Amino acid sequence: MSSHQVRLEVRLPEGHWSGDVTRANPSAILRIEKHMPLSRGRGTARISSSEDISKSIGQHPGIEDFNIIQNNNYDVTIVAGGGGFLKPLIDVGIIPHTPFEVRDGWVDWTIECSQNDIKELINSFKQQSIPHRLVSTRSVTTRLLTPRQRQVFDIAIREGFYDIPRRISLTELANLLGVAKSTLSVQLQRVESTIVHTFSEDIRRRSP
Numbered sequence: 001m002s003s004h005q006v007r008l009e010v011r012l013p014e015g016h017w018s019g020d021v022t023r024a025n026p027s028a029i030l031r032i033e034k035h036m037p038l039s040r041g042r043g044t045a046r047i048s049s050s051e052d053i054s055k056s057i058g059q060h061p062g063i064e065d066f067n068i069i070q071n072n073n074y075d076v077t078i079v080a081g082g083g084g085f086l087k088p089l090i091d092v093g094i095i096p097h098t099p100f101e102v103r104d105g106w107v108d109w110t111i112e113c114s115q116n117d118i119k120e121l122i123n124s125f126k127q128q129s130i131p132h133r134l135v136s137t138r139s140v141t142t143r144l145l146t147p148r149q150r151q152v153f154d155i156a157i158r159e160g161f162y163d164i165p166r167r168i169s170l171t172e173l174a175n176l177l178g179v180a181k182s183t184l185s186v187q188l189q190r191v192e193s194t195i196v197h198t199f200s201e202d203i204r205r206r207s208p
Contacts, residue, residue, distance in 0.1 A: 003112055003113060003114055003139075003140055004112070004113060004114065004118055004137055004138065004139055004140065005111070005112050005137070005138055006111050006113070006118055006134070006136070006137045007108070007109070007110050007134075007135040007136045007137075007201055008108075008109050008110075008111065008132055008133070008134060008135065009106050009107070009108050009109075009132065009133040009135055010086065010106065010107050010109060010125070010130060010131070010132045010133075011105055011106055011130065011131035011132065012083065012102070012105055012106070012107055013086075013130070015062065015081070015082075015083065016062070016082075016083030017060050017062035017063055017078060017082050017083040018030055018032070018045075018047075018083060018102045018107070019083065019102065019105045019107070020056075020062070020105075021053055021056045021057060021060060022102050022103055022104050022105055022106075023104060023105040024056050025051065025053055025056055026104045027050070028049050028050055028051045028053055028103075029049065029050040029101055029102075029103050030048075030049055030053075030101060030102040030103075031047060031048045031049070031099050031100075032045055032046075032098060032099055032100050032101070032102065033045075033047065033048065033098060033099045034046050034098050034099075035084070035085075037084070041080030041081065042064070042080050043077075043078040043082075043084050044075065044076065044077050044078065045075075045076050045078060046069075046073075046074070046076075047073070047074050047076065048072060048073045048074075049072045049073075049074070050072070051072060052071075052072055053072070053074075054066070054068060054074070057074060057076060060082075061079070061082070062078060062079055062082025062083050063077070063078060063079070063082060064078065064079045064082075065077045087124075087128070088121055088124035088125055088128065088130065089111075089121070091124060092113070092117050092120050092121045093117075094111050094113050094117060094121060095111075096110060096111050097109075097110045097111065097112070099205070099206075100205070101205060108135075108205065110201060110202070110205075118137065122134065136201065140198070144195075144198060145191060145194060149187065149190065149191050149194075152177065152184070152187050152188065152191060153191050155173070155176065155177060156173060156188065159172075159173060159176065161173055170184065170185060
């Protein structure tokens with residue numbers, strides 16, 4: 001079974017609290033750690049920022065209340081209509097992955113859905129004149145590694161091949177698995193390539 005992982009950058013409309021706050025503070029980067037709906041259309045969000053945005057948050061009509069957890073980290077309660085996931089997302093039934101970032105009014109969302117959902121979502125953005133950029137799309141499967149690759153990966157982790165310093169050499173690991181050193185080297189390269197390419201966008205988002 002396969003689906004598609006899509007990365008989208010979307011311009012948040014005027015009145016959306018995180019869009020307005022970042023437009024007012026264009027050098028700020030908001031990282032939405034979690035986003036939860038409440039009753040009557042309200043919601044909560046936990047955010048971190050690259051700078052102090054407490055004044056902008058406190059003055060925004062879309063924010064009912066906020067608490068400072070620590071420096072530039074906040075819990076906010078969002079009023080109904082103050083800004084959450086946009087209507088096209090709700091209509092298609094897609095929830096973006098968290099965490100995600102907002103910069104200068106643009107939100108960077110990663111979503112996983114079918115190809116038809118992608119087309120419907122993009123068409124909805126166009127119909128509602130919502131600026132957006134399709135950054136990347138790729139097919140993903142529910143199985144990341146083959147059974148043999150998973151076995152090799154598990155044993156390599158268990159035996160400390162990826163520890164620093166390594167607790168087992170490539171030669172020793174090959175002997176343990178009963179394969180040639182060259183064969184194991186190729187197997188590990190394929191495993192590592194799959195993992196790196198699968199999670200590359202997530203790594204970039206978490207390492208600005």
